[in-house]
Amino acid sequence: MTASATVSASAATLDVDVLVVGGGIAGLQSALEAAEQGRKVLVVERQPSIGGRMINLSKVFPTLDCASCITTPRMASAAHHPNITIRTYSELGPIRREGPRFTSTLRQKARYVDEAACIGCKRCEEACPVFVPDEYEHALGARKAIRIPFTNAIPQTAVLDMDHCTLCGLCAKACPTDCIDFLQEDAEIPVTAGAVILATGHELTSMAAKPEYGRAALPNVISPMQAERLLAPHGAYGRVLRPSDGKIPDSIAYVQCAGSRDASLGVPYCSRVCCMYAVKQAMLLSGSLPVADITIYYMDIRAFGKGYEQFVASARAMGINFVKAKVARIREDADHNPIVRIERQEAGGTVEEVRHDLVVLSLGMLPGADPEREGFAGVLRDADGFVRTPEAKLSPTLTDEPGIFVAGTAAGPKDIVDSIQDAGGAAMEALRHLRSNGLEGRP
Amino acid sequence: MNGPGTAPDSGLGEETEDVRVGVYVCHCGGNISDVVDVKELAALSAEYPHVVVAKDYPFMCSDPGQALIVEDIKAHGVNRVVVASCAPALHEQTFRRALQRGGLNPYLYEHVNIREQVSWVHKADHAAATRKSLALVRAGIEKVVRQDPLEALRVSAERRVAVIGGGVAGMKAALAAAGAGLAVTLFEKGPALGGRLPELGRVFPTEDEGAALSRRMEEEVRSQPAIEVRLGAEVRRVDGFVGRFSVEAGDGPPVKAGALIVATGYDPYAPAPGEFGAGGPLTVTLPEFRAALEGLTEGPLLTWKGRPIRDLAFIHCVGSRQVEGIHAPQADGKVNDYCSRVCCTATLQTAERVLDRHPGTRVYDCYRDIRTYGRGHEAIYERAARKGTLFFRYREDAPPTLVEEGGRARLRVKDVLTWDTEVDLPVDLVVLATGMVPRDIGALADSQKLPRGADRFLQEAHPKLRPVELANNGIFLAGTAQAPMTVDEACAAAGAAASKAAQLLLPGEIQLDPFIVALKPERCDGCGACLDACSYTGSLTLSGEGPGRRVEVNPALCKGCGACVAVCPTRALDIAGWGLDQFEAMADAIAAV
Structure with a gap:
């Protein structure tokens, strides 16, 4: 009993009320809001599973709920909803306006697996001899060339990575339902919809963006998503170890604004979540490694949301070390210990070099998709690259194309709480659009 | 199958079917399994009577986790389910739906909380935590084997x-x-629509005029035939329940509504007399200053109440981010320990505006952290700085002090940016960046007992799972009644709240849990003690005469509080799904561990 019932390889036109582009938390939430009001919804997700970035997190601020506990039920609700169709591993083509409706084509990429027949038993994965760095673990672990994307993935359907497959055929021999099809091809499926919600999310800024921070070449300087996987109970190592030598780190530092508030990186804006995820990770680290020293180098702590200031206060009370300082440079010693050169804002403004075992760069957010390059009808991007919202104050989910709405981080950095609120707002604007344009009864 | 208002069977009578319980222990991705030995818990649960299968899984609430239950219902004939995981508020409904998908009555389910009630509170003693989990799971098993299938109550809902x-x-x-x-x-409650929006002046970062936005929105509201506007209508009382609220407000007749959206807004923080000179001629709050600024004549120097202002200082975090022991408590004895979210950007936008209109006025900004977090906010910070705002950073335990000297004032700031130098600034006017405080909405909050958080704002049921819902069924939250927000954030939240209301009311019928009083008529002797105990008029009535006198239940009015059950001398009354025999068996099971 998986979501495979909602995924078939038919090429008949998918004709829906609302097309949701992106199956992360904002996309799923807006899909559920619209579907619960009786609208037919199609969710198109590029990755082999829905769940977006959130399913990849360990725990979430400020409640410290495990991210899966919040995300997986929504994923399951969407997958089982009679009004929601989900297409994973699918790329959406340009969106064109045709009369009052929108049309597009989605290209369902070949999984090389018959989705209807796959039962998610993982025997193919066990049989496969090819190990590849695991994207889900942010390269801290390995996966097989054929695999179920991750434990909680939806659908629980195998996907074969043809770039790394050696065509040895062991998976096909192991498969009990004979569902592996090395000749499978991408399928193109036409789509029409009365309204569209863009929930194309974000990417993180690059680890190499700031050359002073080691150009992504220092093994013990990691990304915040790697830190999430170190902290996740079913993460790469199942505990917190540093990548270079598997040592348990005694001294961990966070470098704030490592990819944001920096015009030289082309990211002059604040990415809004980095303060809070750093504080959250610091608290979780302090729980896993009670004797470790944890330092956050910051300029401003931006704990602006409900309960956030109190969350930071409890981190301070736990002994997390908040240091007002600019980090000028990061290098490493012969044992790959990162050495952080800081200029303190307090205590006389001294310049110091501090050695840590592990350093996390608090990276910022970049747009996940460029609406103009994707050809999303008349949707424009703003100077920051995110989707432009011409009615930013009163209707923050409207785009430049009537009938196309935006939710979550597609319209700029946002935390999960704000993305979920946004998704509700976007769904309501979409439904209002359908109603006021006589698009309620589908042809 | 028992309908509401009639008594279920005990569940263990000779005529009942073979009871086959499935027990599912969730790791909650380490939240539980780091403390509770989930493997042992599952193994010991499997040995308990009626249990045919017991399993543990990393995330029971995930799709594969739920699929385990559905498969066992089909493959092992499981007909009662216990999931040991988080608080029922999170996922009881999730698993009931899984039972339904497996073809089982959704009420043949018991949710055992071994996270909030065990692993999160007994971190230090893993063995005892496992033992307590076992006691709770066994109690859950005892309860669910005595559980009968139930049908959700259906009440008609006002589509308003x-x-x-x-x-x-x-x-x-x-x-x-x-x-x-x-x-x-x-x-x-006031004489006009718009709330605080018209007072905000130009709103950041779009520089739209608040009053114009408000007018535009009011026109849209007025053009909607489906919206009835009642002005001068302060809510006096709200009665009823989800689907059938009755709202009394102003002079008009009560309005029947299926749901409420609470959008009662905020109050600006009012500084205590003397707080940074508040109440004196040298100090003004940010909202007051903004309201006046656009009306002042442009010129090299800002003129305030006839005085040229050569030096203007802003102080951030007035009434926000307060720290116990440093700041004076509010009326209720607590400090405002939250961030008001909007004041940093509003202050810097105002600073820029002053510098644009009055380039001869020097602007100082005393802050703790600059929180220009939102889209377009950081650019305002940059512009305000580039145009000449001078920044001073103070620590929460060393706020600036205002000293008056011969009509002019000096602001003393211990400045972190210059390594704790005591800076002495001459100032002609100080603008206090006052934050938001929760509003007193007495009658409304009291008549429906709306929950508030530690910050005294209205408290949502869960920030991510139910961000615009109160724990009160059918009451939703929009805007700053919940927490400080910008206009755009309030608008997004309002859309989300409306979405929840529409989902609830559009079907015209609402399903409610059937946990209301159930009567065993053969046991009732018509004594009427239950009527005296009942707080919900009309839920229980007596009918018949003499020995034929019996109590009758009105399922639409009963809340399932159980007051009648406690006073019934013949045990003729019970709460469906929460029977006395179930509680007794649960207590015995816990005592036996």
Whole structure:
């Protein structure tokens, strides 16, 4: 009993009320809001599973709920909803306006697996001899060339990575339902919809963006998503170890604004979540490694949301070390210990070099998709690259194309709480659009 | 199958089917399994009577986790389910739906909380935590084997939502609800729509005029035939329950509504007399200053109440981010320990505006952290700095002090940026960046017992799972009644609240849990003790005469509180799904571990 019932390889036109582009938390939430009001919804997700970035997190601020506990039920609700169709591993083509409706084509990429027949038993994965760095673990672990994307993935359907497959055929021999099809091809499926919600999310800024921070070449300087996987109970190592030598780190530092508030990186804006995820990770680290020293180098702590200031206060009370300082440079010693050169804002403004075992760069957010390059009808991007919202104050989910709405981080950095609120707002604007344009009864 | 108002069987009578319990222990991704030995818990649960299968899984609430239950219902004939995981508020409904998918009555389910009640509170003693989990699981098994299938109660719902508060969040919620097909009554206690929006001046970062935005939105509201606006209508009382609220406000007749959206807004923080000179001629709050600024004549120097202002200082975090022991407590004895979210950007926008209009005025900004977090906010910070704002950073335990000297004032700041130098600034005017405080909405909050958080704002049921819902069924939150927000954030929240109201009311019928009083008529002797105990008039009535006298239940009015059960001398009354025999068996099971 998986979501495979909602995924078939038919090429008949998918004709829906609302097309949701992106199956992360904002996309799923807006899909559920619209579907619960009786609208037919199609969710198109590029990755082999829905769940977006959130399913990849360990725990979430400020409640410290495990991210899966919040995300997986929504994923399951969407997958089982009679009004929601989900297409994973699918790329959406340009969106064109045709009369009052929108049309597009989605290209369902070949999984090389018959989705209807796959039962998610993982025997193919066990049989496969090819190990590849695991994207889900942010390269801290390995996966097989054929695999179920991750434990909680939806659908629980195998996907074969043809770039790394050696065509040895062991998976096909192991498969009990004979569902592996090395000749499978991408399928193109036409789509029409009365309204569209863009929930194309974000990417993180690059680890190499700031050359002073080691150009992504220092093994013990990691990304915040790697830190999430170190902290996740079913993460790469199942505990917190540093990548270079598997040592348990005694001294961990966070470098704030490592990819944001920096015009030289082309990211002059604040990415809004980095303060809070750093504080959250610091608290979780302090729980896993009670004797470790944890330092956050910051300029401003931006704990602006409900309960956030109190969350930071409890981190301070736990002994997390908040240091007002600019980090000028990061290098490493012969044992790959990162050495952080800081200029303190307090205590006389001294310049110091501090050695840590592990350093996390608090990276910022970049747009996940460029609406103009994707050809999303008349949707424009703003100077920051995110989707432009011409009615930013009163209707923050409207785009430049009537009938196309935006939710979550597609319209700029946002935390999960704000993305979920946004998704509700976007769904309501979409439904209002359908109603006021006589698009309620589908042809 | 028992309908509401009739007694279920004990569940263990000779005539009942073979009871086959499945027990599922969730790791909650380490939240539970780091403390509780989940493997042992599952193994010991498997040995308990009636249990045919017991399993543990990393995330029971995930799709593969739920699929385990569905498969066992089909493969092992499981007909009662216990999941040991988080608080029922999170996922009881999730698993009931899984039972339904497996073809089982959703009420043949017991949710055992071994996270909030075990692993999160007994971190230090893993063995005892496992033992306590076992006791709770066994109690859950004992309860569920005595559980009968139940049917959800259905009540008809008014397809009208009452929006309380005619500010920007209330208007947006009304428009969104009407757009989804609901009728709306919008209650505003004041004489006009708009709330605080018209007072905000130019709103950041778009520089739209607040009054113009408000007018535009009001026109839209007025053009919607589905929206009835009631001005001068302060809510006096709200009766009823989800689907059938009755709202009394102003002079008009009570309005029947299926749901409420609370959009009652905030109050600006009012500084205590003398707080940074508040109340004196040298100090003004940010909202007051902004309201006046656009009306002042442009010129090299800002002129305030006839005085040229050569040096103007802003102080951030007045009434926000307060620290116990440093700041004076509020009326209720607590400090405002939250961030008000909007004041940093509003202050810097105002600073820039002053510098644009009055380039001869020097502007100082005393802050703790600059929180220009939102889209377009950081650019305002940069511009304010580039145009000449001088920044001083103070620590929460060393706030600036205002000293008056011969009509002019000096602001003393211990400045972190210059390594704790005591800076002495001459100032002609100090603007206090006052934050938001929760509003007193007495009658409304009291008559429905609306929950508040530690910050005294109205408290949502869960920030991510149910961000715009109160724990009160059918009451939703929009805007700053919940927490400080910008106009755009309030509008997004209002849309989300309207979406929840539409989902609830559009079907015209609401399903409620059937946990109401159930009567065993053969045991009732018509003594009437239950009527005296009942707080919900009309839920219980007596009919018949003499020995034939019996109590009758009105399922639409009963709340399932159980007061009648406690006083019934013949045990003729019980709460469906929460029977006395179930509680006794649970207590015995816990005592036996």
